Amino acid sequence: LPKKVARSEDTVEEAGRGAVEETVEEVEEAVEETGRTHWKQRKGEDYVEQPHIGKEWSTRWPFITMGTTSSFYWCSVCRQENFCAHQGVRDISRHVEGKGHRAKEQPLNSVSSIAQFYVPETSVGGMSVQEAKTRRAEVKVAVAMVQHNVPFAVADHFSPLYKECFRDSPTAQGFKSASTKQRAS
Incomplete structure (x- = not known):
């Protein structure tokens, strides 16, 4: 029977290190060919950093963003x-390029924008923005008159007074307030 040889810890470490170095060299060559991962040294240990979502990916595919980690990406078309x-x-x-993504992308391309169904910003509730501002001022004055128990007959004097006092304000120029209008609001 052959004699059993005791191996020291140093011999085991050297044998393991040689196998690891060969693997590291193979991976380094693959990385150099593809250029998709980064190598970093950390206290004598070699490890591969996973690829990260690059800015060029989001510019090339606007629906692609980074997932929960740098090893994942989120496709907003497929929602996965x-x-x-x-x-x-x-x-x-x-x-x-896959069938599943293309099938989900096709209906998105044929859908028209929802913006065409919105009323332009120049109008609010069928009125122009300026008309809406004037209406708001009229309502605020009517509410203030009610809160302070001011007689509605005083409202007849507000329209000409505001127009004269605030000549540069389009809201004041459009302000129309009279006792009959105050009673309706």
Whole structure:
């Protein structure tokens, strides 16, 4: 029977380190070819940092954003998070070219914008913005008169008074207040 040889811890570490160095060199070569990951040193340990979502990805595909970690991306068209640490950009392009993504993207392209159904900003409730401001001023004056128990007959004098006092204000120039209008509000 052959004699059993006791191996020291140093011998085991050297054998393990040699195997790790060979693997590290193979991975470094693959990384240099693809250019998709970054190597960093941390206290003598080698590790691969996972690829991160680059700005060029979001400019190329505006619907792609970073997922929960840098190894994932979020596709807002499919509303799902996918893994991209394997091949990086290729993972995303493969997803975008896939049947599932294209099927979900097609209805989005054929939908018209909802903006056409909104009333332009120049009008509020069928009135122009200036008319809305004037109406608001009229209501505020009527509410103040009610709160302070001012007779409605005084409202007949407000319209000409505001127009004369505030000549440069389009709101004051459009202000119309009379006792009959005050009673209606």
